[in-house]
Amino acid sequence: MYIYLNGDIVHVSEAVISPFDHGYLYGMGVFETFRTYDGHPFLLRDHLMRLSAGMKEMNIEADLDEEKIRHIITDLLNKNGLKDAYCRLNVSGGPGEIGLKTSPYEDATVILFQKTLPHSEPLKEKEGEFLNIRRNTPETSERLKSHHYLNNMAAKREIGASMDKEGIFLTGDGHLCEGITSNLFWVKDGELCTPSVETGLLNGITRQFILALSGFLNMPVRVGMYAEVDILKADEIFFTNSVQEIIPVNKLGSTHFPGANGKYVGFFHEQYEKYKRHLNSIEELRKGE
Template sequence: MSIVFLNGDFLAAEEAKISPMDRGFLFGEGIYEVLPSYQGKFIGLAPHLKRMQNGLNELDIANPMNDGQWQQVILDLIAKNEGDNLGVYLQVTRGASEVRQHGYPQQSQPTVFAFTFTIDAVKDATIESAKTYEVSATQDLRWQRCHIKSTSLLGNVMHYQQAKVQGCQEMLLVNGKGEVTEASSSNVFMVKDDVIYTAPLDNQILPGVTRAIVLDILRSHGQYKVLETPFTLEQAAAADELWLTSSTKEIAPIVMLNGKPIADGKAGPVWLQAQTLFNQYKFLY
């Protein structure tokens, strides 16, 4: 039986109840985070909590807990659920108000919800065992504040479903300049001539925690030149390697884009080195 956390209580998932007047339900007015835990060890706990705080600040929602309290809730939630390798979902909405109106209510109590789900165990990185992705690309039709990790994910969901209908596992998103910004649920990296590229942080992309960790690890080891700079869909199609990054995917090779292979259509050697380094150092963040 899955145990969840809701507004200060741990209870069975089927017993959790949230008001239909909650602004998270009515407006998608909330912030969420997903962080991985492997046998009790976290990846990027502090950066995830910091990004959640930044998002709550953007929405003018008071954080109901400090970092220490959040960490204790996460630890208790993991202890109450089965599994050595768990993803932890955290969500804070503005809470319920008596009247449905677009303006923020003057008084509301944030709704805090958290649950766990099973994730794959850590594996050694090999070309043969790499989980690869086939993706499509399309014009980004979402809103202009993609740096906020909001629960208002309809635009992302519709782009993801668009990829699924096309038989792909992800959708790369392209802005009006023809530049790849991110994917519907991931950040994107490109490798060309031993240089690693990813789009710079701005309102077009989510500041991914895994993205930041990957950049820090790669730069710390200095084997490859790493640039945060725009690249086009045309350049991506001609790349030596393309990757997706996220908390649950870690670093995932893209082998097909719009029905055509990237390079030889297999996970590449730079990905292998990057994922190997990530496995070695990820628990330090």
């Protein structure tokens, strides 16, 4: 497998970064994960916007011109012989002296990773599980998709390695927040519900897409602060992320849910299928393009 590293496409066995990279030393790095479908990077513009915002927060400078990134993605897909791929675009501060840096990072390390994914997958159900470990508070005013992943790792260790389970974080105050690697949605009486960003969740691109899609289709939406009991009263529950798309929940605690047979889960899955091979941004959806 090949990766893109600071201007070059290299085999993973030849990829080298500095041990003085502040992404390694101090966690000064942000990343985005997204998928390509038949070579199209779904919602790439939104991913790049969030990545740029995270870089600005960390004082990291790098060229993220959209057309340049699209060419890199295509060239790497061709080199790896892929059309449908998992992509991770990673930007870290780059090498520097040991010690906390206050001036801008001007020599960033930029890496694009890819790995193969199936062309089409059926809806894969998961069981939800409330976590004992609580969601930590963001390092800044809004959670970044950064290298700071210990809270998520500790949560994954709590529920174990099973791919059929997803843990649900509560905040320190006991409000529903998000999954370990996903955002959380449920439907009650035809209304779509999801926790607010004020809980400290990562505002996922797929989360934003589902909310915009609901508005576009005039589906009632409620974003707020919720307790465990609220979601247990739901008609349907699902998780979202940019790689696994729509993830139906068939069980949470001792309560069973429709999972992949849910009416709204099926509806959102159909809509996702409709847009994923051509949409560049959520704004295009709002404009009806």
